[in-house]
Amino acid sequence: MKTFTRPMAGWWKRNPYYLWYMLREASCLFITAYALMLLWGLYGLQQSKIQYEEWRESLSSPVSLAFHAIALALVVYHSWTWFKIMPKTLPRIPIPDWLVVAAGAAAVLVCTTALIVLT
Amino acid sequence: MKRSNKPIFWSLFGAGGMLSALIGPALIYLTGFQTGKLSYDRVLALAQNGFGKLAILSVISLFLFHGCHRMYHSLHDFGVHVGPSLKAAFHGFAAVGTLAAACLLVAIGF
Amino acid sequence: MNTITIECLRYHPESDAEPRFQSWPVPFTDDMSVLHGLQYIKDHLDGSLTFRWSCRMAICGSCGFVLNGVPKLGCETFLRDYYPGTLRVEPLSHFPIVRDLAIDQSDFLTKLQSVKPYLINPDAPKKGTFAQAPKQMDEYYQYSKCINCLLCYAACPQYGLNNAFTGPAALALLHRYNADSRDAGKAERMQVVNAEDGVWGCTLVGYCSEVCPKAVDPARAVNQNKIESTKDYFFRFFRE
Numbered sequence: 190m191k192t193f194t195r196p197m198a199g200w201w202k203r204n205p206y207y208l209w210y211m212l213r214e215a216s217c218l219f220i221t222a223y224a225l226m227l228l229w230g231l232y233g234l235q236q237s238k239i240q241y242e243e244w245r246e247s248l249s250s251p252v253s254l255a256f257h258a259i260a261l262a263l264v265v266y267h268s269w270t271w272f273k274i275m276p277k278t279l280p281r282i283p284i285p286d287w288l289v290v291a292a293g294a295a296a297v298l299v300c301t302t303a304l305i306v307l308t
Numbered sequence: 309m310k311r312s313n314k315p316i317f318w319s320l321f322g323a324g325g326m327l328s329a330l331i332g333p334a335l336i337y338l339t340g341f342q343t344g345k346l347s348y349d350r351v352l353a354l355a356q357n358g359f360g361k362l363a364i365l366s367v368i369s370l371f372l373f374h375g376c377h378r379m380y381h382s383l384h385d386f387g388v389h390v391g392p393s394l395k396a397a398f399h400g401f402a403a404v405g406t407l408a409a410a411c412l413l414v415a416i417g418f
Numbered sequence: 419m420n421t422i423t424i425e426c427l428r429y430h431p432e433s434d435a436e437p438r439f440q441s442w443p444v445p446f447t448d449d450m451s452v453l454h455g456l457q458y459i460k461d462h463l464d465g466s467l468t469f470r471w472s473c474r475m476a477i478c479g480s481c482g483f484v485l486n487g488v489p490k491l492g493c494e495t496f497l498r499d500y501y502p503g504t505l506r507v508e509p510l511s512h513f514p515i516v517r518d519l520a521i522d523q524s525d526f527l528t529k530l531q532s533v534k535p536y537l538i539n540p541d542a543p544k545k546g547t548f549a550q551a552p553k554q555m556d557e558y559y560q561y562s563k564c565i566n567c568l569l570c571y572a573a574c575p576q577y578g579l580n581n582a583f584t585g586p587a588a589l590a591l592l593h594r595y596n597a598d599s600r601d602a603g604k605a606e607r608m609q610v611v612n613a614e615d616g617v618w619g620c621t622l623v624g625y626c627s628e629v630c631p632k633a634v635d636p637a638r639a640v641n642q643n644k645i646e647s648t649k650d651y652f653f654r655f656f657r658e
Contacts, residue, residue, distance in 0.1 A: 191431040192514030192522055197578050198387060204487050207575065210623050214382045220328050221375030223336065224368050228409055230339075231364065234355055235412045238348045248343045257340025264332040271329040274622055277638040280645060281557065297330055304334035308345045311609075314618040315651035318644060381621050384579065 216267035219260040268297055317377050317399060324374025327366065335367070352416070361413045369406040376402040421445045422497050423504045424455050426467060429515050437515065440464075441504070446497040452505065453481050453492035456519075468518035476631055479567035483519060484508040489572040489629045510568055512578035526568055529584050533592035533610055538603025554599040561594035561639055563632040570626035570636050576619050583619035584610060586626040586636035593639035608650055617643045 201207040233244040247253055272293030276286035338345060354360035380398040384390045421443045429437040442463045444455045453471050460467045472478040474493045481492035486506050497505065513521035542548070570586035571577050577585045584592075592611065596604045610616050620640045627637040 190516065190522070192516055193429055193431070193434075193437055194514045195437070195511070197512075197575075200575050200578060201385070204625075206625050206628065207623070210625075211382075211385070214378055214385065214621075217375040217378035217382065220324075220332065220371050221379060223332075224371035224375065224405065226339075227364075227371075228368050228405055228412075230351075231355070231368070231409060231412045234348070234351060235416050241348050241351070245343055245346055245348075248339055248346075254340060257336055261333060261336045261340065264328060264336055267325075268329040268333060271325055274624065277622070277624070277627075277635070278641040278644065280642055293329070297333065300330045301334040301337075304331060305337065305342070308338060308342075310614070311612045311651070312614040312616070312618045312647075313651075314614065315648040318618070319648060385575065385621070387579065 212263075213267060213270045216263040219256075219263050220267070222256070223260055223264075269294075272297075317373070320370065320373035320402075321377040324370035324372070324377075327370050328374055331367075332371075355413060355416045356418050358418075361416075365406070365409050365413060368409040369402070372402040372405045373399070419445050419447060420501055422455070422501045424459065424497075425504055425506045426456070426459070426519060427508045427515075428467075428518055430466075430517060439506075444497070446501075448496075448498045450497050451493050452483070452485060452490075452495045452497060452500075452507065455497050455505070456492060456507065466518075468520050470520055477565055479565035482510050482567045482569050482572065484511055484572060489569040491567060491569070491631050494631065510572040512571055512574070512581065513568070521568075523568060525581055526566070526571060526585065526588070529588040530566070530591065532584070533588050533595075534603060534607055535591045535595060537595065537598065537601050538606060539601055541602065542600075548600040550599055557599070558594045558597035561590050561597065561634055564590055564594070564634045564636075565632055567631060569629045569631060570634075573623075573625040573629045575623060575625075576621060580615070580619065582615045584613075584616055586620075586640060587634075589617060589620075589643065590634050590636035590639035593643060596643075608647075611643050612647050612650060617641070617647055620644075 201211050230241070230244045233241040248257075272290050275293060276289045279289065355364060376398040380390060380395060383394065423441050424444050425439050425441040427437050428434070428440045442459050444458050444463075446455060446458075450458075451474075453474060456467065456469050457471075460469075469481070469483070469492075471481040471492065473480070476491050476494045479491075482489065483492050484490075484507075485492075485495060486500065486503075489510065492507075507519060509515050509519045509521045513523060513525070516522050564587055566587060568587065570590075574583075574586055577583050589611075592607050595601045596607060612618075617640050620637075622637060622641060624637045627635045630636060
């Protein structure tokens with residue numbers, strides 16, 4: 190039987206739902222880069238005060254600020270989609286989906302406040 | 309059908325995803341816009357502390373495993389043919405980063 | 419009475435090297451479904467247009483199409499919602515096109531067979547029936563509502579990128595039986611669950627659950643089994 194299967198190239202551009210999915214996935218680029226940035230700072234910390242302070246200075250550069258701004262937006266989006274999806278990964282529990290999401294959002298707020306206030 | 313080894317990487321991905329979802333925003337805010345709080349003495353004290361070491365290692369390691377796992381899958385989403393070697397490369401990269409962080413933390417000592 | 423332009427993908431393998439599009443003006447009333455529109459084309463404008471349909475009431479699962487880029491059932495989608503624009507009708511994505519809007523769904527049937535979608539229980543009562551409480555039925559009921567319409571497969575990019583992936587509906591039906599208190603076949607089905615193309619082919623895009631006309635929520639069925647698969651992976655050493 191002769192059939193025709195259409196190519197998948199560019200599939201993610203064909204529907205807004207897929208675009209949002211790709212944005213969610215894109216957050217991982219920045220999370221990886223951020224971890225490497227921290228690793229670089231850890232290296233500076235281990236080497237000497239001068240090297241560490243150089244790293245800390247560089248955090249305020251325009252490139253770093255732009256990176257942080259984008260990373261912040263994407264990680265917040267990752268956080269939101271993470272908890273929105275979480276109910277689907279949990280086994281059956283007597284807690285409604287919306288409550289799981291709300292608890293997650295609350296946990297983020299608590300952690301954020303704690304980290305900013307306690308440092 | 310052969311059993312997949314995905315559970316290992318998925319668990320690491322999940323832990324990293326949860327951690328980055330919970331403290332990612334605050335951390336990025338701190339290093340981006342509140343560097344005043346990150347003085348050498350304070351951060352060194354954290355890195356010299358046992359729990360501090362664990363925290364720093366967890367963040368770097370789990371963020372890397374989360375990111376690398378997702379990047380590997382995103383390559384597949386873009387139509388790139390991904391096989392065992394790319395899988396090893398991405399997760400290996402995260403493992404190397406973990407090892408590097410661990411070594412640095414040991415070198416920093418108490 | 420208004421007229422809407424319906425544009426359909428055409429593909430006749432005996433004469434076409436690849437698909438093309440063809441449009442017709444279709445007069446419609448507010449109560450006409452997309453399926454009605456296609457039937458109007460076939461009855462009055464072009465008898466060669468090929469498409470599947472049966473019940474007209476969203477229970478047989480035959481009339482799945484992609485309407486303006488979104489997988490939907492033709493019988494429960496209305497022409498009035500696409501007016502005054504053009505309605506583009508395409509066959510379900512990610513399946514080989516046999517003719518016009520009809521696809522080859524045999525790969526799904528193979529996947530369905532592989533998950534053993536029937537009660538497996540050597541201790542089934544020899545006489546009479548199983549007893550099952552409403553609460554026990556709750557555990558699997560939503561997953562039993564699947565009408566095999568394949569909208570979820572059309573929605574799933576992972577299936578599109580790799581059709582060895584078992585896919586949303588098959589995995590939802592696998593879960594339906596595992597979660598049924600009358601079934602004892604979970605161990606037999608774990609091989610499918612644990613495979614690279616089992617639950618691990620899913621990256622939780624989630625679009626499958628968005629498009630499901632029966633609210634089966636296949637994304638949930640698949641991802642609950644990621645935990646099952648993980649437990650199975652790490653705890654198998656304790657079992658043996």
